[in-house]
Amino acid sequence: MIKTVFSKGKIVAKTGNEVMAEAMRQIEPDVVAAYPITPATEIVQIFSQFVADGIVKSEYIAVESEHSAMSATIAASAAGARAMTGTSSQGLCLMWEMLYIASGLRLPIVMAEVNRAISAPLNIHGDQSDTMGARDSGWIQIYSENSQEAYDNMIQAIRIAEKAKLPTLVTTDGFIISHCMEVVELYPDADVKAFVGIYKPERYLLDTKRPYTLGSVDLQDYYFEHRYQLAQAMRDSKDIILNVAKDFEKMFGRKYEMYEKFMFDDAEIAIVVIGSTAGTIKVVVEELREKGIKAGLLKIRVFRPFPTKQIVKDLSHVKAIAVLDRADSCSGAFAPIYADIVSSLYAAGITIPKVVNYVYGLGGREINTKHIVDVYEILAKIASGVQKPTSQVEYINVRK
Amino acid sequence: MSAKMIEIRWHGRGGQGAKTAALLFAEVVLATAKKYIQAFPEYGPERMGAPVQSFNRVSENPITLHSGVINPNYIIILEPSLMESVSVTNGIGTTGKIIVNTSFSSDEIAKKLGIGVNQVYVVNASQIARETIGKDIPNTPMLGALIKVIGILDINDVLEEVKCKLEIKFRHKPEVISGNILSIKRSFDEVKN
Numbered sequence: 001m002i003k004t005v006f007s008k009g010k011i012v013a014k015t016g017n018e019v020m021a022e023a024m025r026q027i028e029p030d031v032v033a034a035y036p037i038t039p040a041t042e043i044v045q046i047f048s049q050f051v052a053d054g055i056v057k058s059e060y061i062a063v064e065s066e067h068s069a070m071s072a073t074i075a076a077s078a079a080g081a082r083a084m085t086g087t088s089s090q091g092l093c094l095m096w097e098m099l100y101i102a103s104g105l106r107l108p109i110v111m112a113e114v115n116r117a118i119s120a121p122l123n124i125h126g127d128q129s130d131t132m133g134a135r136d137s138g139w140i141q142i143y144s145e146n147s148q149e150a151y152d153n154m155i156q157a158i159r160i161a162e163k164a165k166l167p168t169l170v171t172t173d174g175f176i177i178s179h180c181m182e183v184v185e186l187y188p189d190a191d192v193k194a195f196v197g198i199y200k201p202e203r204y205l206l207d208t209k210r211p212y213t214l215g216s217v218d219l220q221d222y223y224f225e226h227r228y229q230l231a232q233a234m235r236d237s238k239d240i241i242l243n244v245a246k247d248f249e250k251m252f253g254r255k256y257e258m259y260e261k262f263m264f265d266d267a268e269i270a271i272v273v274i275g276s277t278a279g280t281i282k283v284v285v286e287e288l289r290e291k292g293i294k295a296g297l298l299k300i301r302v303f304r305p306f307p308t309k310q311i312v313k314d315l316s317h318v319k320a321i322a323v324l325d326r327a328d329s330c331s332g333a334f335a336p337i338y339a340d341i342v343s344s345l346y347a348a349g350i351t352i353p354k355v356v357n358y359v360y361g362l363g364g365r366e367i368n369t370k371h372i373v374d375v376y377e378i379l380a381k382i383a384s385g386v387q388k389p390t391s392q393v394e395y396i397n398v399r400k
Numbered sequence: 401m402s403a404k405m406i407e408i409r410w411h412g413r414g415g416q417g418a419k420t421a422a423l424l425f426a427e428v429v430l431a432t433a434k435k436y437i438q439a440f441p442e443y444g445p446e447r448m449g450a451p452v453q454s455f456n457r458v459s460e461n462p463i464t465l466h467s468g469v470i471n472p473n474y475i476i477i478l479e480p481s482l483m484e485s486v487s488v489t490n491g492i493g494t495t496g497k498i499i500v501n502t503s504f505s506s507d508e509i510a511k512k513l514g515i516g517v518n519q520v521y522v523v524n525a526s527q528i529a530r531e532t533i534g535k536d537i538p539n540t541p542m543l544g545a546l547i548k549v550i551g552i553l554d555i556n557d558v559l560e561e562v563k564c565k566l567e568i569k570f571r572h573k574p575e576v577i578s579g580n581i582l583s584i585k586r587s588f589d590e591v592k593n
Contacts, residue, residue: 001434002430002434002435002436011430012430013423013426013427013430013431013437013439124443125443145464146464146466173466175440175441175443176440176466177466179440179441179443180438180439180440180466181423181426181427181437181438181439181440182437182438182463183430183436183437183462276466277466278464279464279465279466280464280465280466280467282464283464283465366467366468367467368467368468368470369465369467
């Protein structure tokens with residue numbers, strides 16, 4: 001029997017896209033500007049239906065491209081509106097220059113993003129290359145393991161973005177979550193609305209009593225200070241994210257942190273991962289634990305800001321760690337999550353864990369329990385000293 | 401994999417409603433049996449007539465697995481010609497069951513697929529669909545057959561729930577609702593080993 005966590009919650013069967021649209025309906029932003037793209041299309045399709053049916057009072061702007069979608073969202077946010085959008089893959093790529101403008105202007109836009117591979121070759125399936133490419137754009141990035149987390153993250157993102165004055169994107173893995181119907185607990189509209197509150201921007205362009213300039217030229221004299229402030233805002237947003245999570249837990253009963261530890265505290269071997277594959281890894285970890293193998297999982301929820309100081313403390317006792325990246329950086333070095341994990345460990349002077357990097361699942365390539373068991377088997381050998389850790393990116397389930 | 405988890409694979413052709421059937425089955429299981437569910441399609445070529453698959457998982461416990469279904473407990477074939485072109489029995493093992501929309505007997509299908517006759521169930525869902533819905537849309541009839549074979553749901557609860565769902569979906573086309581309901585009931589009664 002399925003029980004609700006929140007006393008007034010309602011258990012439903014919904015896909016990742018449906019719950020993201022549902023969160024947007026409950027948040028009811030002033031403006032949504034979006035352009036549809038697989039596999040995120042349904043989010044804006046469902047939301048635009050809410051607008052057409054008069055269920056929400058939001059202004060929906062059907063634009064002609066994602067560059068315009070982000071531009072219109074930026075303009076609305078700068079004018080003082082609570083503004084949202086949604087996209088995926090090539091759509092996010094087309095937003096590129098505007099992503100930096102949104103963060104540079106410190107606009108609290110929230111985006112529903114569905115992770116999808118980037119062309120070429122053309123592929124519509126799930127990997128995280130799109131948002132990993134945007135990891136330095138000054139957007140807070142929150143990843144979801146499943147539909148419940150996507151829904152909960154969207155609700156929290158509004159509060160986070162507006163407090164941190166940073167644009168925030170919430171992702172699901174394309175098709176794997178966006179199109180997977182699962183059991184989700186939804187909260188009543190009134191409680192979600194009470195949680196997100198009413199947006200009161202500190203400064204906004206339509207405030208005629210206190211006019212100000214936004215986005216002006218900013219040369220050698222002050223540009224650096226503004227970029228420093230942006231970087232500092234990202235560092236400071238960790239506390240905001242944790243505080244919002246605490247409020248969320250108090251209200252709705254679900255606990256969120258920067259990352260989730262699963263059978264981790266006494267783990268000797270562990271995988272670090274982001275997104276839906278964490279769920280599949282949990283099944284493997286439970287099976288290994290039944291055999292007495294001390295396997296664990298650390299699932300990163302918030303990748304930007306990266307919880308650098310906190311994560312190294314938790315990782316320091318593990319003998320061998322595999323960092324699984326669903327994006328390859330084509331850098332000649334390592335993939336994004338691994339690079340951040342290892343530099344964080346090194347900077348903290350922690351050298352005990354042996355850390356290896358695997359790229360998996362590009363373009364929706366299958367990753368199942370068998371592949372994950374293989375990774376843990378290698379980690380066990382590295383931990384016991386039987387096998388040396390490799391010093392280059394390894395690949396799971398690929399033809400070389 | 402938990403022994404208690406049930407995994408299902410649907411085979412159809414684009415336009416036959418394999419995805420809709422999987423989604424509807426999941427909603428019905430949640431509503432009538434209060435079990436955890438997953439329903440997801442495998443997106444291939446998005447063309448009418450192309451072979452497509454969709455999947456379900458059902459469990460007493462939360463389902464965290466987000467990989468493909470490898471060893472389904474139940475396989476449903478909406479379109480018999482797929483048995484010629486797709487490896488529909490992949491992962492069936494010696495205990496998995498297959499439910500085929502066909503006018504042939506389970507003996508004949510078992511022989512054709514090279515599996516045990518105790519694994520095969522047949523129902524002429526296309527004929528039932530033509531007689532009840534008025535056209536060959538075999539997905540709702542096959543839902544009825546699955547519910548009979550799987551045996552975990554009360555058919556009357558299912559019919560009631562599907563009726564509610566269809567009344568929302570087809571509020572502008574109420575004439576299709578009774579036909580669909582009847583097709584589920586008839587397939588439930590007519591599917592045989």
